[in-house]
Amino acid sequence: MKALSLRELEAEAQRRLEPGAYDLFAGGADDEVTLRANENAFARLGLVPRVLRGRGRPQLETTLLGCRTSMPIVIAPTAFHRLAHPDGERATARAAAAAGAIMTVSMASTTAIEEIAEASAGGTLWFQLYLQPDLGFTEALIRRVEAAGCKALVVTVDSPVFGRRERDLRNGFTDLPSGLCCENMRPAGPGGTRGPARPIAFSEALSWEHIDWLRKSTSLPLVLKGLVHPADAKMALERGVDAVLVSNHGGRQLDTIPATLELLPPIAEAIGGRLPILLDGGIRRGTDIVKALALGANAVAIGRPVLWGLAAEGEAGVAHVLETLRSELERAMALCGCGSASDVGPELLHVSRWEKQCRTS
């Protein structure tokens, strides 16, 4: 039987995965406060629909950074797809392309970007980058990514150091199993060969100057991933980036960051419509997407659900995730009286009486 919801799909994936791999995908940092907060925030915010607006079937197509997409749902970068399923990132890319959705390939993919691009066969790929202190290596990787046809660089800025994931420490999960590696981290060797994969470096020295350097190093649009402070959103505007992705890394980096949904309104205010805003963290239902759009996001990104689909059924599982969320979003918009994203606004959100009182007192 096909999973009816993304939550059912997670249960199916958990049955299929080694416990250590499940924990690696499911887990967060420290006490996992942020991990839980992301999903809970959606449940706490109510929707108050409009009726009798006669808007017809909701239209979900949209354009992000010049890329057409069938719906405002992007695949967030997640590492190690071949740990979820032997077909790995190729399967994800095929499912995304068939659904007309954008896939963000992780720098820590277990399949090389060129092979993912081949599997994607004309689908839209973005590439996620951890800026490496070795700028020569970073630049060579950017050239690789451009040559493979990726349409944007998603630069992750929330990881000056790696978060502490206690499930992995408890499970002794420190390395990928033999035969798997971060294929994009293999520098070019002589005669078209590739050397052994380098470890991904996390650097506390990264600064806005590196973003300026990146801006000059590529003509690809730049998305900053992992912004949660409105002051940083203003900096992003000044530095000429092309979009921001409001993210707390799915609760895997700094624990106790509030839910991304709660952090979105001040960021949307700071950006003031001048850049597209994406949000990730805890999106599991079509109604979650309506809430993110109502608070100012142009699109959302999904991380773990894609891994659950992949683990459960490979390409067909990822296709099922995308189709489930697409149809849930369409139904939720119809039930809210919305014919397109432009109908989705804060008037649909329920601000409880006690919240109003807290704000005014």
Ligand SMILES: Cc1cc2nc3c(=O)[nH]c(=O)nc-3n(C[C@H](O)[C@H](O)[C@H](O)COP(=O)(O)O)c2cc1C
């Ligand atoms: C297993 C796993 C691996 C991840 N790998 C990366 C990564 O390589 N690069 C990155 O920027 N974010 C990575 N993320 C964070 C996701 O891009 C995204 O921010 C997060 O998963 C969104 O939350 P969700 O899983 O609740 O949808 C990873 C998340 C998970 C769960």
Ligand SMILES: CCCCC(=O)C(=O)O
């Ligand atoms: C070295 C791979 C990093 C993947 C990542 O970002 C995550 O697990 O959250």
